[in-house]
Structures are given as structure tokens and as C-alpha cells.
Amino acid sequence: MTRHFAVVGSGSIGIGWAIxxxxxxxxxxxxxxxxxxxxxFTQGVxxxxxxxxxxxxxxxGADIVCSRISTSLDLAESLEGAEYIQECAxxxxxxxxxxxxxxxxxxxxxxxIASSSSAxxxxxxxxxxxxxxxxxxxxxxNPPYLLPVVEVVPAxxxxxxxVARAQEIxxxxxxxxxxxxxxxxxxxxxxxxxxxxREAYALVEEGVVDPIDLDIVVTQGLGRRWSVVxxxxxxxxxxxxxxxxxxxxxxxxxxxxxxxxxxxxxxxDELVEKIAASMEGLFLxxxxxxxxxxxxxxxxxxxxxxxxxxxxxxxxx
Ligand SMILES: NC(=O)c1ccc[n+]([C@@H]2O[C@H](COP(=O)([O-])OP(=O)(O)OC[C@H]3O[C@@H](n4cnc5c(N)ncnc54)[C@H](O)[C@@H]3O)[C@@H](O)[C@H]2O)c1
Numbered sequence: 262m263t264r265h266f267a268v269v270g271s272g273s274i275g276i277g278w279a280i281x282x283x284x285x286x287x288x289x290x291x292x293x294x295x296x297x298x299x300x301x302f303t304q305g306v307x308x309x310x311x312x313x314x315x316x317x318x319x320x321x322g323a324d325i326v327c328s329r330i331s332t333s334l335d336l337a338e339s340l341e342g343a344e345y346i347q348e349c350a351x352x353x354x355x356x357x358x359x360x361x362x363x364x365x366x367x368x369x370x371x372x373x374i375a376s377s378s379s380a381x382x383x384x385x386x387x388x389x390x391x392x393x394x395x396x397x398x399x400x401x402x403n404p405p406y407l408l409p410v411v412e413v414v415p416a417x418x419x420x421x422x423x424v425a426r427a428q429e430i431x432x433x434x435x436x437x438x439x440x441x442x443x444x445x446x447x448x449x450x451x452x453x454x455x456x457x458x459r460e461a462y463a464l465v466e467e468g469v470v471d472p473i474d475l476d477i478v479v480t481q482g483l484g485r486r487w488s489v490v491x492x493x494x495x496x497x498x499x500x501x502x503x504x505x506x507x508x509x510x511x512x513x514x515x516x517x518x519x520x521x522x523x524x525x526x527x528x529x530d531e532l533v534e535k536i537a538a539s540m541e542g543l544f545l546x547x548x549x550x551x552x553x554x555x556x557x558x559x560x561x562x563x564x565x566x567x568x569x570x571x572x573x574x575x576x577x578x
């Protein structure tokens with residue numbers, strides 16, 4: 262099914278979304294304030310599509326995908342017929358507030374109006390609008406055409422229908438939407454990223470590690486494993502007996518590290534049980550060895566890919 266999308270703001274994330282929409286066979290109209298911005302956009306889209314084609318990541322020619330994307334300096338024209346609008350203007354509350362008020366007047370009656378906001382809540386700039394039930398944050402990783410995960414963050418006033426339609430459309434685009442159930446600054450992606458960044462800065466400031474070596478801990482250790490199993494999956498598979506056994510073994514140590522940084526909450530038994538039950542659905546405890554072997558196989562494939570492609574290693578050691 263071909264849909265028509267609008268992208269408002271043609272910077273780096275506008276480029277990313279336009280590629281995601283068009284790559285899946287849809288038409289896209291992109292708006293920005295100045296022609297010079299749209300010229301940079303067009304060049305950016307062309308260059309990235311070319312590289313995606315070279316890497317074998319397009320099902321059809323880059324020129325065909327590109328032909329589905331057009332630009333305009335007229336916002337009303339850009340929104341015409343769009344059933345899904347992705348706002349990609351700068352991360353400034355006043356800009357988003359003014360822009361969403363304009364979108365309220367110009368968008369079609371049923372259009373979903375999504376913001377790419379990285380941290381600002383949708384309720385902070387749409388709560389007074391009559392279109393607010395159709396507004397939500399749809400936050401991508403950067404670049405969206407390479408990172409499938411996307412955070413869907415409704416406000417309490419966003420309708421269930423809007424959330425369901427947005428998720429359906431995102432799945433059609435081969436994205437992996439995850440639902441953020443409560444509005445919180447930074448959502449999940451940037452909260453996790455922020456937690457790690459805060460610790461990384463502190464470790465460098467305290468003279469514990471050099472910045473490059475810290476990056477290597479992530480790229481050749483944590484991050485490589487996380488591309489196969491996330492932090493909860495890692496804990497489940499690192500200790501036989503799963504999450505509960507992991508917490509019994511490591512919980513006190515993680516508690517002391519947190520207390521060291523002024524975070525002295527303990528993980529309650531109920532919380533640990535809840536997470537363990539979720540993980541049990543994915544990695545059955547009585548198949549622990551099988552699951553560990555499966556993780557290892559996946560890492561072997563990844564390691565082979567990285568060894569075979571020297572360019573994947575930014576950090577020579
Ligand atoms: N860059 C990232 O890593 C990243 C990742 C995820 C989400 N985001 C979010 O996506 C949004 C866009 O970020 P970006 O990095 O593409 O910014 P950017 O600065 O690269 O691009 C913003 C574009 O918006 C245009 N613009 C300014 N005011 C406008 C208006 N009133 N109407 C329409 N267009 C307007 C600018 O001319 C510019 O082309 C932000 O909310 C940002 O937080 C960014």
C-alpha cells in the first residue's frame with residue numbers, strides 16, 4: 262500500500278525519515294523555510310541513497326527511491342494529502358510550539374502529526390491544540406534508515422487509535438516501534454544513553470580511563486554483545502539461573518556503584534521478579550545452555566563480519 266508522507270524540517274533527521282518513507286515505496290513531500298536548506302537536503306538524500314545502493318541495502322534503484330521524494334517551500338502544499346506528518350524542526354520548545362499550532366490549521370482532518378523530538382514531551386507543545394489527540398512523539402535513532410528502533414511516545418491525551426495507526430505504519434516501514442508508556446524527558450533511548458554518558462564522563466574526569474579506551478570497552482565489549490542481547494538478556498545469560506541468580510550474585514556490587522554516584526535505590530524483589538518473568542518468556546531458564554550457545558553463535562557471525570571488514574573497526578588497538 263502506497264501512502265503519502267510529509268516531512269517538516271529538512272535537516273539530518275528530515276533526510277533520514279524521507280529515505281525511510283520513500284524506501285518502503287511511499288511518496289514524500291519535504292518542507293523547509295529556505296531553498297538553500299532544501300538544496301542541501303536533496304544533495305544529502307542523493308548521496309545517502311547512492312551509498313545504500315552500493316552496500317546492497319535498497320531493493321530497487323536509488324533513482325527510483327529518490328523520484329518519490331519532492332520538496333516545497335509552501336507548508337500547506339507539503340501537507341496536502343499526507344496521512345502522516347513527521348516534524349523534524351530544531352529541538353526548541355518555542356519553534357515546536359509555533360509549528361504545531363500552524364500544523365493544526367493546515368493538516369488534513371485525520372493526519373497523524375508526529376514529532377521527532379529527542380527529549381521534549383509532546384504535551385509540552387500541543388496540549389492546547391484541537392489536533393492534540395492526533396499528536397505524539399515518534400523518536401528515531403540517528404540515522405533512522407540504519408537503526409530500526411523508533412520510540413512511540415503518546416501524551417495522556419493522544420488517542421489510542423493514533424498510537425495504533427502510528428505503530429502499524431512504522432511496522433510497514435520495517436521499523437521496530439517500541440511504546441513508551443509514560444511521558445518522561447529523554448524517553449528510553451536518551452535516558453539509557455545519558456546514564457552511560459554520565460558515568461563515562463565521570464570515569465574520565467576521575468582519571469580511571471582514557472576516552473578512547475572507554476569507547477573500546479563499549480565497541481568491543483558491551484556494545485558488541487548488546488547488538489545481540491540487551492542488558493536484561495545479557496544478565497539472564499551471564500549467570501545460570503537467569504536474572505534472579507544474576508542479581509543474587511552481582512546486585513550488591515551494582516548497588517554500591519550506584520550509591521557511589523548518589524543513586525542509592527535497591528532493586529526490589531518484586532521488580533527483579535517482574536523482569537525475570539519477562540525474560541523467561543524469551544529465554545526459558547531450563548534451556549539456559551541452549552540460549553547461551555545461540556547468543557555465542559550470533560556473536561561469532563558478528564565477529565566474522567567485523568574481522569572480514571577492517572573498515573568496521575574505528576579504534577585500532
Ligand atoms: N540529530 C540527531 O541525532 C537526532 C536524533 C533523533 C531525533 N532528533 C530530533 O529531530 C529534530 C530535528 O533534528 P535535526 O538534527 O535534523 O536538526 P537540524 O538542525 O539538522 O535540522 C532542522 C531543520 O529544521 C528547519 N527548520 C527550522 N525552523 C523550522 C520551521 N519553523 N519549520 C520547518 N522547518 C524548520 C531548519 O531550517 C533545518 O533544516 C529535533 O527535534 C531533534 O532533537 C535528532
